[in-house]
Amino acid sequence: MLEKIIGVSVTNVHFNTKNLEPGGLFIPIKGEQSDGHSYIEDAINNGAIATLWNSKIAIPSHLSDRIKFIEVEDTLKSFQTIANSYRKEVNPIVIGITGSNGKTTTKEILAAALSSNYQIHKNSGNYNNHLGVPLTLLTMPENTELCIVEMGMNHQGEISELTKIAEPDFAIITNIGESHIGHLGSRENIAKAKMEIIEGLTYKENILFDGDESLLSILNGYPIKDIHIKDLKQQENKITFNYLENNYVLPTFGLHNAKNSAFAIKLGEILSVDNEKIRQGLHKFRNANMRLEYKEKETNSFLLDCYNSSLTSLKSALNTFESIHTPKHKVAILGDIFELGNESISTHKEIGKITTMYSDFEFWFVGKGMSEAFAIAKDSNTAKYFNNTEALCDFVKKHSVSMQSKYFLLKASRGMSLEKVYENFN
Structure with a gap:
């Protein structure tokens, strides 16, 4: 083709x-x-x-x-045009996904849930920008029946460009958070940028979105609401929940992933996929690296959630960490959140206030931004502060032998490379 x-x-x-x-x-x-x-x-x-x-x-x-x-005339524009033409030739059902948090996880959940019914192709890793989206389309096998395209952005107009390349049949907006607020200035502007995804839809009503987000209330489509998710529990390495009178199990951490799953379940229903096949598909789900990824070393447990961070996703990570029942001593290691612009100081101070609500575990703060959080939290928690990831790694190298039977949460923006902390444990 x-x-x-x-x-x-x-x-x-x-x-x-x-x-x-x-x-x-x-x-x-x-x-x-x-x-x-x-x-x-x-x-x-x-x-x-x-x-x-x-x-x-x-x-x-x-x-x-x-x-x-x-x-x-222009290799980039031609690349994108060729990708759009190829998308039309193969002609799969195309699902576009955007949102401040949970794009990649929702993509993987959706692929698992619908895998029994379709030959599925999706972005590799986080190839979700002006280069990654056309590459995703052009690497699609000719027998693809359903293509899932994650779309990311830093500025307004970028999702508009991507959705016109992919021309999705359905779109999902997972949520509106604070990611890239340093570039966009406000959550209202972030919402406007995310809603650009409908510009590529043939039918504007074919959109699934966070029904609990008032900034998305102007959309006509399929709102996914927390009120329809019941009996939500974190059980060891899986979450269980009821959505629209059906019970589901997702083998991962993160109570918020019930809502990410609800997008897949609802879309499966729209596409007339048998519910039992959706349930079986969800059992196949495996989370992407460093997104609430569970690991063990010696007697220590680790929950790596350091691919990216925002205030919203940090709150979700802490709630998940709190919900885990373990005899081990819990330590939440929180690194800087980037791309906050003028909101950086106030956001990191807010994190400090949030941590005072958790009395069951210790907090270690890492980075310049997190010094603001530490200043507030140091009197309320057993807290430590490190200037940067390297300083924390040095501390771990010196004391890892004595740090046993602990459960660590690692949460930070990608640029902090907080996974190095895990790597420095013996």
Whole structure:
């Protein structure tokens, strides 16, 4: 099908030469730091047989017989246009997912829940931006029946661009939090940016959204509300809950994942998927790395939730941590939340106030922002403070032998690399 669009039969596509395989199509992208056109020889050496090429750049004469050059005005725009054309050729049911928190987890839950009924393709990792979304579409096997496309953003207008590339048949907005508030200025603006996803929908009512979020109340579609989720419990490494009079089990941590599951359950119902198959599919779910990921070392337990962080997701993580029944001493390690802009000091102070509500476990604060939280929490909890992740790692190296039979929660923004703390335990 791709040959029909670009005129060349290729077996794979990528904008990173390291990820190309023999028979591939190279997409050279001009970025802020480098220009992909400079890596054309690397692409050829890694097996590329064709490449998009900016028509304003001269084709290297010594390479003209080694690879097919497809000249275009803008390689990025052409990449996105080709992806949209290929999406139409394969013509699967496309589900677009956005939201401040829970996008990747909801994507994985949805894939598990519907796996018995469809050949499913989805974003790899967090390939959810202006490059990742078209790549997701172009790596879709021709027999794909349902494609799940996660869409991320930092600024207004970005979701609008992505949804027009993917043209989803259904869309999900998981929630509205504080992520990227430093760029967008307010939760109201974040909501507007997330709601751009409906611009690509053929039927604007085919949207599932957080029905408890007032900022989304203007939407017409399928609101998912907490009131319909009952008997919610965290039981060891799984959550159990009742949604719309049916019982479900999801093998993961995080009470908030019941609502993420409800999106998948409701969409399955809309698509006429048998409820028993949905229940069985949910049993297959495995959480992505560093998203409430459970690990053990010696006598210690760890809950790694350090892929990203926001005030909303931090509250959820603490509630989950509190709900876990264990004889081990609990320690919540909280690292800085990034991209808060002018809200950074007030948000980290708010975290300090929140931690005073938890008397059953100890808090360790890490990073410049968390110094604000520590200043408030230090008198109410058994608290420690570390300037950065490296300082905490040094502390762990020195004392890990004496720190046994503990249960650690690690929660921070990606840039804090808080998973290194786990790695430094013996």
